[in-house]
Amino acid sequence: MxxxxxxxxxxxxxxTLDKLIRxxxxxxxxxxxxxxxxxxxxxxxxxxxxxxxxxxxxxxGNAFQILEALDSxxxxxxxxxxxxxxxxxxxxxxxxxxILKPIDSDELSACLDRFRVAYEKDRVYKNALDKVAKINERxxxxxxxxxxxxxxxxxxxKDIVRCxxxxxxxxxxxxxxxxxxxxxxxxxENILSEHTFVRVHQSHLVNIKYIKTISGNNSxxxxxxxxxxxxxxxxxxxxxxxxxx
Numbered sequence: 001m002x003x004x005x006x007x008x009x010x011x012x013x014x015x016t017l018d019k020l021i022r023x024x025x026x027x028x029x030x031x032x033x034x035x036x037x038x039x040x041x042x043x044x045x046x047x048x049x050x051x052x053x054x055x056x057x058x059x060x061g062n063a064f065q066i067l068e069a070l071d072s073x074x075x076x077x078x079x080x081x082x083x084x085x086x087x088x089x090x091x092x093x094x095x096x097x098x099i100l101k102p103i104d105s106d107e108l109s110a111c112l113d114r115f116r117v118a119y120e121k122d123r124v125y126k127n128a129l130d131k132v133a134k135i136n137e138r139x140x141x142x143x144x145x146x147x148x149x150x151x152x153x154x155x156x157x158k159d160i161v162r163c164x165x166x167x168x169x170x171x172x173x174x175x176x177x178x179x180x181x182x183x184x185x186x187x188x189e190n191i192l193s194e195h196t197f198v199r200v201h202q203s204h205l206v207n208i209k210y211i212k213t214i215s216g217n218n219s220x221x222x223x224x225x226x227x228x229x230x231x232x233x234x235x236x237x238x239x240x241x242x243x244x245x
Contacts, residue, residue, distance in 0.1 A: 002119065004051040005032040007040045007066070008080060009059045016103050017053060017080070024105065025112060037061040041069045048074050051115060056081045076119060078111055144191065146172060146181045153179055157195055161224060163188055163205040173226075200230045200238055208241060 004021070008014040014033060021028050031049060034040045037060045044052070044066065052075050056063045067073060079098035097111040144160070146153040155174060164171045165185040172179045181188070189199050196208050200220065206228055213221045218230050220238070230238060 002028045002051060003031050003049045004028050004053065005034065005043065005049045006030055006053045007034045007058070007063070008053065008055040009035040009057075010055070010101075013055070013080065013101055013103060017108070020103065020105055020108055024109065028112070035059065037065050040066045044070055044075075050119065051076050051078065053078050053080055055079075056083070076115055078115065142195075144188075146179050148180060148182070155179070157192070158209075160192070160197075160207055161210045161222060162207060162226075162228065163192070163197075165203040175224075198234075198238055198241055200228060200234050202231065204228050208238075211242065214239065214242070 006014055006017055008017065014035070018030055018033065021030055028051070032043060034043060035058070037058050040054075040058075054063045054066070054077055056079055063079065067077075080101065080103070081098055082101040097114055099107055099111050142157045143154045144157055146155055155172065159175045161173045161175060163185060164173065166180065168182075168184050170181045170183055170185045170188055172181065185199075185203070185205055189197070189205050192205060192207075193199070197205050198208055200206050206220065206222070210222045210224070211220050212223050214230070214235070215221060215227075218232060218235060219227050220230055221227055
């Protein structure tokens, strides 16, 4: 359901528009009717309808005072006016359309049809953005299951600073603890290389997000002030990876 408000100070115009919407536009719900600038500003600073029917001349000011008082305009606007010349100024606020008083049912329907085209495009775009945001959130929250001799740990991948080989075992260094896994470093390299991890040495797999500097003596300093050796053949590759970020 499309949520709309009407900002109009003429009773007859307000009543006519409200009834036309209620009886002819089944997908639009009028959630508020306001007749002055200050109440409109207060309402729109707290709530964001999909559509605002906005009379240009109001009892205590005009529509443009309302729009200029808002930090952003996240709704579509249809201006209501008795004066055609106001339409030129309305365009500056990216309005969908304007309707003239007295309000005509056919003109209103045509105006709302144009609104729905733009509204649907925006809705599809916002849904796409929401899906991307959820994917990014899942990526940030990805976990890695680490089995030890006496427990199982679910580590947030983003919290793993580095992994160090200890023979057939791997020691995980996270932001707040160390855990030893019974699997070797190669096993975890295959998993973590899809994220932000680089094998900088035979014994070390490092999360590049925690690299602070690359020193001249074949090592890297991490943000926790640890120094990790870098194999000579890995140094140029590591620089390429960091430069690409």
